[in-house]
Amino acid sequence: MQLEKIISISGKPGLFTLVTQLRSGFIVEDISTGKKASISNSSQVSLLDNIAIYTFDKEVPLFEVFKNVAEKYNYEQTIAHKSSENELRAFMTSVLPDYDTDRVYPSDIKKLVQWYNLLQKAGIINKDAFVKAEEEATVTDAEVVEETKAEKKPTAKKAAPKTEKTVAPKAKASSAAKSSVKSTQRKQG
Template identity: 85%
Template sequence: MQLEKIISISGKPGLFTLVTQLKSGFIVEDISTGKKASISNSSQVSLLDNIAIYTFDKEVPLFEVMKNIAEKYEYGQAIAHKSSENELRAFMANVLPDYDIDRVYASDIKKLVQWYNLLQKGGFITKEAFVKEEEPTVTDAEVIEEPKAEKKPAAKKAAPKAEKPAAPKAKASSSAKSTVKSTQRKQG
């Protein structure tokens, strides 16, 4: 599941996918209706990929919590987000047993259930969606050594200021002195 493209917008119900970026904001698409809209840069947006649920010893990414819900409910709809607080807490204890009861509020669980059901209805909750792509492993036979690049000499550093050429000892006119000083600055 690509949670990095799914967002929640403060003040707007539902979830959205990012379509494109504009100079003044973004074009988003409602995952329920498919309607596109533009939002400004000043809108408060939360990427689902950046959200986690508190447990007693760590924070569990939303992706993993959604995976637990999907497995418990066989990739179907979960309980209604308008369920009682006791039902919501029992639901949460079932999908994430060690969630922090003090820091995860009933409103948080309600939002989690609502988001899960929206994603499920939108076709985002499938077995394939939760399979993480494995990085390809390289065997010894597949390793191909590339020729070593020749070392390039390091970039020359500017000479320290102490090595400036000495000023001429002959007495020069004031305009000649300023020309010498400006030439010295350019060299240093």
């Protein structure tokens, strides 16, 4: 699942896909309706790929939480985001047992549930979405290792021949320049 192009825009309901960038902002597409709209650079935007849920030990990326939800609910819709606080907390405990109950608020869980259901309804969450992403991550990790190995290989550097520096003598100011300075000083005084 590619969350790096899916965003949430403050003040606008739903989720959007980034289509293209403009000078003054972005063109986005609503994942539910498919309608395109433009947003300005001043809009508050959150990339789903950059969001994580607090646990007592670490922060778990939203991708992993969505994967847990999808596996628990067999890639189908979950509870409604308008469920009671107790139902939302029970849901969260079932998909991420060690989530930080003090730092993850019911409003955060509502967003999580709403976003998951929107992505599932749009066909973005399915069994293939999580498998492909894991394979891409593995390939990317392997590429990083190869690049790191290539960077560590010693390269032979040839020493540049030494050249002597020549210093040009300072030029004396011409008599014409001196006289123009004196005439300027007389006019000011």
